[in-house]
Each structure stands twice: as structure tokens, then as C-alpha cells.
Amino acid sequence: xxxxxxxxxxxxxxxxxxxxxxxxxxxxxxxxxxxxxxxxxxxxxxxxxxxxxxxxxxxxxxxxxxxxxxxxxxxxxxxxxxxxxxxxxxxxxxxxxxxxxxxxxxxxxxxxxxxxxxxxxxxxxxxxxxxxxxxxxxxxxxxxxxxxxxxxxxxxxxxxxxxxxxxxxxxxxxxxxxxxxxxxxxxxxxxxxxxxxxxxxxxxxxxxxxxxxxxxxxxxxxxxxxxxxxxxxxxxxxxxxxxxxxxxxxxxxxxxxxxxxxxxxxxx
Amino acid sequence: xxxxxxxxxxxxxxxxxxxxxxxxxxxxxxxxxxxxxxxxxxxxxxxxxxxxxxxxxxxxxxxxxxxxxxxxxxxxxxxxxxxxxxxxxxxxxxxxxxxxxxxxxxxxxxxxxxxxxxxxxxxxxxxxxxxxxxxxxxxxxxxxxxxxxxxxxxxxxxxxxxxxxxxxxxxxxxxxxxxxxxxxxxxxxxxxxxxxxxxxxxxxxxxxxxxxxxxxxxxxxxxxxxxxxxxxxxxxxxxxxxxxxxxxxxxxxxxxxxxxxxxxxxxxxxxxxxxxxxxxxxxx
Numbered sequence: 104x105x106x107x108x109x110x111x112x113x114x115x116x117x118x119x120x121x122x123x124x125x126x127x128x129x130x131x132x133x134x135x136x137x138x139x140x141x142x143x144x145x146x147x148x149x150x151x152x153x154x155x156x157x158x159x160x161x162x163x164x165x166x167x168x169x170x171x172x173x174x175x176x177x178x179x180x181x182x183x184x185x186x187x188x189x190x191x192x193x194x195x196x197x198x199x200x201x202x203x204x205x206x207x208x209x210x211x212x213x214x215x216x217x218x219x220x221x222x223x224x225x226x227x228x229x230x231x232x233x234x235x236x237x238x239x240x241x242x243x244x245x246x247x248x249x250x251x252x253x254x255x256x257x258x259x260x261x262x263x264x265x266x267x268x269x270x271x272x273x274x275x276x277x278x279x280x281x282x283x284x285x286x287x288x289x290x291x292x293x294x295x296x297x298x299x300x301x302x303x304x305x306x307x308x309x310x311x312x313x314x315x316x317x318x319x320x321x322x323x324x325x326x327x328x329x330x331x332x333x334x335x336x337x338x339x340x341x342x343x344x345x346x347x348x349x350x351x352x353x354x355x356x357x358x359x360x361x362x363x364x365x366x367x368x369x370x371x
Numbered sequence: 372x373x374x375x376x377x378x379x380x381x382x383x384x385x386x387x388x389x390x391x392x393x394x395x396x397x398x399x400x401x402x403x404x405x406x407x408x409x410x411x412x413x414x415x416x417x418x419x420x421x422x423x424x425x426x427x428x429x430x431x432x433x434x435x436x437x438x439x440x441x442x443x444x445x446x447x448x449x450x451x452x453x454x455x456x457x458x459x460x461x462x463x464x465x466x467x468x469x470x471x472x473x474x475x476x477x478x479x480x481x482x483x484x485x486x487x488x489x490x491x492x493x494x495x496x497x498x499x500x501x502x503x504x505x506x507x508x509x510x511x512x513x514x515x516x517x518x519x520x521x522x523x524x525x526x527x528x529x530x531x532x533x534x535x536x537x538x539x540x541x542x543x544x545x546x547x548x549x550x551x552x553x554x555x556x557x558x559x560x561x562x563x564x565x566x567x568x569x570x571x572x573x574x575x576x577x578x579x580x581x582x583x584x585x586x587x588x589x590x591x592x593x594x595x596x597x598x599x600x601x602x603x604x605x606x607x608x609x610x611x612x613x614x615x616x617x618x619x620x621x622x623x624x625x626x627x628x629x630x631x632x633x634x635x636x637x638x639x640x641x642x643x644x645x646x647x648x649x650x651x652x653x654x655x
Contacts, residue, residue, distance in 0.1 A: 279460035281525075282420055283533060284449035284477025289484050293473050297464040 161342075168350055169343035172337065177348055181355070183246050184318040187328050188232025191250045191318075192311045203265030204260055204291075210269060219262070226259030231317045232324060239325040249326025253314045260313070264306055265299065272298045285304030301370045308363035315359060319352055372398040372569055372576035373537055375420070378428035380414050380593075388414040390593040391428065398536070399567045401560055403580035403601070406590035407613050412573040415587045415590065419571070420452045421445060450477035453568075459522040461514040461529075461616070468510045469603030470525050474532035493532070500528040504558065517603040520551035524558070531562060538563065538570040544579065552576070556583045577609065577621050615620065 120126045163271050170177070205211045205219030210369035229237075234252035272295065322330015329348060336345040373396040380389040388411040404412050417423035419430055421437060430437040437448055448576055453474070461470045461654045476484055483489065489497075501507040504524035514522060523543060530538060540559060544552035556572075558581045563570050574580045580587055581601040589597030589604075589612035597608045606618040 273463075275456060275458060275460040276462045279454065279456055279529075280421055280462065280473055280476065282422060282449060282454040282539075283454070283474050283529070284446040285473070286446065286476070286481060287485075289476045289480050292481075292485055293465070293476060294462055297462050300464070370611075 115231045138142065162340040164344035165349075167343065168346035169341075170347040173332075173341065173344040173347070176332050176335070177329075177344070178349060179328035180322070180348070181351060183356075184315065184322070184328035184330070186320045187246050187250050187253065187321075187326075188311060188315040191253035192257060192314050194250075194305050195254040195314075196261050196310065197263060198254070199258045199260075201260035202262035203269065206262055206266035206268035209272075209274070211296075219266070223259050223262045223266070226255050226307065227263065227276055229255045229256075233319055235321040235324050235326040244325040244327070246327030249318060249330075251323040252321055252326060253317055256317070257310055257314065261306060261310055265303060268302050269295060301367075304370050305363070308359075308366060308369040310361060312359045316352075316356060372396060372433060373571075374429075374431045375419070376429045376431075378415075378418060378430065379426045380411070380418055380423060381426045383398060389418065389425075389591050392593075392595060394588065394595065395596075396537070396569050396571060398569055399563070400586060401563050401572065402586045403584035404571055404573045404588050404590060405575070405577055405580050405612060406576075410590040411593040412590055413541055416454075416541055416571055416573060419537075419539055420449050420454060422454075436498060445476055451535050451536050453533045453535035453538045455523070455538060455540040455543050457529050457545045459519070459526045461517075461522055461525055463515040463526060463648055464513060466511050466513055467501070467506060467517070467525050468497060470514050470552075471528045471532055474529040477533065478601050479580075497528070500531055501525075504528050519547050520555060523547065523551075527555075527559060527562065531566070535568065538568055538571040538572075540570055540584050542573050545575065552579060553582075560584075573580050577604070594627045 118126065120129070200221050202222050205215045206223055208216055211219065231252055234255055235249055238248035238251045242251070276288070276298060278292040280290050285293060318326075318328045319330040319333060322328040322332070323334050325331070329352060333345060333348045335343070336348060373394075375392050375394040378389055378394075379387070381387050392415065397479065400644065401627070403633045404415065406412050414423055418425040421430075421440075423440055428438070432448065432451060435448055440448055440636040441593075465473070469487065472487070472489050472493060475489060479489060489539055498507060498510075501510060504522050504527055506521060506528070509517065509521065514525065517525065525607070526543075531593070539560070543559060547555060548613055556579055559570065559572070562568070572584060574581070581604060584601055587597065587599065587601050589608065590593055591612050596611045597604065599608075605622055609621065621643075
């Protein structure tokens with residue numbers, strides 16, 4: 104008994120950063136940086152107080168939402184936005200399949216990999232709104248510019264996630280199909296596609312959702328769709344109509360959200 | 372039929388997985404390849420169908436030099452080599468039938484395979500094979516709904532529908548229970564006999580290897596250290612392959628000799644499986 108008591112050994116989980124000095128220095132550095140960052144934000148509390156009633160009045164002017172007066176242009180805007188959303192998602196996803204295959208390290212040789220990763224990185228660098236400004240400058244106002252902006256943004260998003268899904272697939276299944284003497288395209292169709300398909304369907308629906316929301320943003324810079332209608336309503340101080348537009352957008356986003364999660368549940 | 376000459380595989384890390392392997396497998400022979408983990412067993416069979424690219428040496432199957440083939444000819448040559456995997460390696464989200472038919476991919480064009488419109492002869496053969504392995508009622512089940520033993524049966528059917536001359540079998544029983552392991556090994560060996568196929572079976576379980584293969588090859592650190600009949604594998608040979616250990620429980624031969632009936636052992640395992648007395652009597 105006495106011996107086993109003497110042999111008692113303590114145990115504690117080893118810390119992630121071994122040296123206690125470095126550990127504490129990192130904590131201190133993070134705290135100082137945060138304190139400085141908050142310090143640079145100079146908040147004028149007087150202006151905040153002035154703003155509050157103004158905000159109240161602004162929000163009150165949204166009520167009651169008016170669907171009737173501008174229904175024609177709301178309908179047209181929504182119609183254009185949906186059209187833009189669907190086409191840009193389909194085209195973007197279609198284009199991102201070759202890009203995604205090329206950007207998967209376990210499929211593509213190094214030069215192809217680097218090129219495809221560059222495409223992905225480039226299209227992810229610019230947010231939809233910058234792309235839209237760019238295309239409006241080139242092709243003029245209208246939904247075509249918005250369509251292009253959303254398609255390109257989709258390539259960056261979908262290509263990257265497709266490549267990552269392919270990279271994390273089960274290599275044994277791919278090896279087994281390769282061993283049968285299948286050609287490269289047969290191999291893709293029989294071993295890669297079944298593995299990535301459910302997630303890719305889910306992501307396509309998610310991208311559809313994002314593209315619809317972004318179509319409203321893109322419209323504000325001249326890319327057509329419901330965003331343009333919304334901007335016009337604000338410019339004319341028709342806040343009741345703007346409220347109606349916002350409600351329609353919220354409704355559609357919720358509809359897409361629920362239906363896509365339902366579909367995702369079905370596809371496994 | 373299959374001949375490996377001076378086969379070397381050196382990985383990029385510098386590890387020599389295979390050091391000049393010479394091996395010949397005649398038609399119809401079932402050969403077990405045993406050895407410790409990391410001895411190079413998997414590498415060896417993957418060098419045969421070039422899932423792993425050999426560094427040097429030659430692999431000849433029916434006088435075709437596999438190592439020199441371009442990608443199109445390699446695909447053609449792979450059709451003659453069926454492969455069965457550890458953990459089955461079925462495509463989980465495809466149905467049993469699709470998995471079996473994927474064994475025909477080397478024979479059909481892309482669009483046919485894309486629309487799952489395989490020739491009727493392939494479909495007939497798939498049904499025949501599924502019936503043979505006892506799974507013809509599961510044709511449209513998805514592979515991930517099957518049990519381990521059922522999955523491996525699908526894996527066997529996929530390999531056989533290729534109409535191969537040679538089976539490359541990589542640890543077929545590694546994730547199966549003892550009874551299913553025996554059933555799967557028995558099935559593989561029976562099918563090899565029926566179709567006169569040669570097979571290289573990588574296997575960890577020495578007893579199982581002795582039970583089902585006539586010839587055993589022992590691999591250690593990328594070199595063949597034993598090549599002989601299953602019955603000659605004794606304590607000394609196992610020590611050479613695996614290292615020092617008390618092998619008395621692993622060696623079947625020793626027990627057999629004590630029982631004074633060595634000749635009975637092999638038929639016992641190939642013949643009727645249940646040993647209920649009345650079965651034996653009626654069998655006689």
C-alpha cells in the first residue's frame with residue numbers, strides 16, 4: 104500500500120503551446136491588440152442619440168408596405184431576378200465542373216491544378232458587387248451584366264467546394280473502378296460522381312439561394328433585376344413600395360431555404 | 372502465365388517496398404501471399420495491374436509485358452486481372468448491380484456505361500454471378516446497405532464479370548468475422564477452380580492461408596523468404612517470415628501429425644462444412 108502511494112504519478116493534459124512564457128505573451132498580445140482596435144473606433148454618442156429617433160421615423164415610413172402602386176415593376180424585377188438567378192447558377196455550376204476537377208490535386212497534374220486553382224482564387228477575390236460594376240461598365244446596364252457577375256462568382260464558390268470534396272473522397276472506391284480497366288471518363292462517372300453527388304446537389308441549391316440574394320445587390324449597381332427596382336423605390340422616397348419589395352425578397356429566400364433543405368434531406 | 376522478374380518498387384520517400392522479386396504463377400494456381408504488415412504484399416499485387424507503378428523489372432501476363440504498356444493497352448490488360456479488395460471498395464452509393472457491372476467498364480463504351488445500357492450478355496452474366504454468390508435478391512439495393520460478407524460477395528462478382536485470367540486479392544477477410552472469412556475464402560477458391568483462374572491472395576491469417584491455398588509465398592521486407600507448399604510451412608519458416616515467436620498455436624501441421632491423419636485435413640476444409648455426424652454418415 105505504502106509503495107503504491109509513493110508511486111502516484113500526476114497527469115495533466117499537455118498544453119498546445121509548450122513554453123508558458125510564449126503562451127502568456129500570445130494572450131497578452133491578443134488582449135493589447137483588441138484594446139487598441141476598440142480604441143480607434145471613436146464613437147460619438149451624441150450622434151448615436153440623434154440618430155435613434157431618425158431611424159425610428161425611417162422605419163415607420165416603411166409602413167404599411169405598398170404592394171399595389173408599383174406592382175408592375177416589382178413583378179418585372181422579381182421575374183428578372185429569378186431568371187438571372189437560375190441561368191447564372193446553371194451556367195456557373197456547369198463551368199465549375201471542369202474547373203473543380205482540375206483543381207483537385209488527386210485528379211489533375213500539377214500545371215492543370217495550378218491553373219484551375221488560379222481561376223478559383225481569382226473569381227473568389229472579387230465579390231459579386233465588384234464583378235457587377237465591372238460588367239456594367241463593359242456591357243452596359245441590365246440583367247446580362249448581373250448574370251455574368253453571378254456566373255463568375257459561382258465558379259469560384261462551386262469549383263472550390265467541388266475540388267475539396269473530390270480531394271476528400273475515399274480513394275479505395277476510385278482505385279477499385281480503375282482496376283477494372285475503365286477509361287478516365289468512366290472512372291469519373293462510376294467512382295467520383297457517386298461519391299460527391301449528394302453534397303454537390305446540396306451546394307448547387309445553396310448557391311441558387313445565394314445568387315438570388317446577390318441578384319438584389321447586383322441590381323443596385325445597374326445589373327438589373329429586383330435590385331434596380333428597389334433602388335428606384337428608394338430614390339423616389341417610396342418607402343412603402345421598398346418595404347413591399349423587401350418582403351417579397353424575404354419570402355422568396357425563405358421558400359428557397361425550406362425547399363432546398365427538404366431536397367438535401369432526400370438526397371443522401 | 373504470370374511472371375514477375377526482378378520487380379523493384381521504390382517509393383518517392385526512398386523506401387524500397389519490393390527488392391527484386393522473381394515469381395511465377397502457373398494457370399489455375401491459387402497462391403497465398405503472407406507476411407507482416409509493411410512487407411510489400413499490397414505493393415506487389417498492385418504492381419501487377421499497375422495501380423502502383425513499378426520502378427523496374429518486368430511483369431508478364433500471358434506473354435504481354437504489362438510494364439511497357441501505354442494507357443489504352445494497360446486498360447485492355449487490366450480487364451484480364453480481376454481485383455478483390457480489403458474493405459470491399461464497393462462504390463457505396465451505387466447499387467449492387469451497378470457495382471457488378473462496373474467490372475465490364477473496360478469492355479463497353481462511355482455512353483453505354485453512362486446510361487447504364489450494358490449489353491444483354493453482360494446483364495445475364497451479372498445475374499448469373501449474383502446468383503452464384505447468393506445475392507440475386509439484392510440487385511437494386513445500394514452497396515452501403517449490405518453487410519460485410521455480402522459486400523465482399525459483390526466485390527467478388529465485380530472481379531469475375533471482367534472475365535479475368537488472374538485474380539488479385541488484397542486481404543479479402545481483413546474486416547470479416549471468422550466464419551464469414553472462411554466462407555469468402557472458400558467461395559474465392561471454388562470460383563477459381565470452376566473457372567480455372569490463377570489467384571494471388573494477400574492474407575494476414577496464416578491458418579486461413581494454409582487451409583485454402585496449396586502454395587504459400589512468404590514476403591518479408593520486400594523479399595521472398597519462403598515459397599513452397601502450404602503443408603511445409605513450419606515454425607522455422609514462420610520465424611523467417613514474421614520474426615521470433617511461439618508458433619505452435621499457428622501451425623496446423625504440428626497438430627495434424629499428432630493426430631496421425633495429415634492427409635484428411637485438406638479435404639475436410641474443402642468438403643462439406645458442417646460436421647454433424649449424420650451428415651457425415653449420409654455423405655459416405
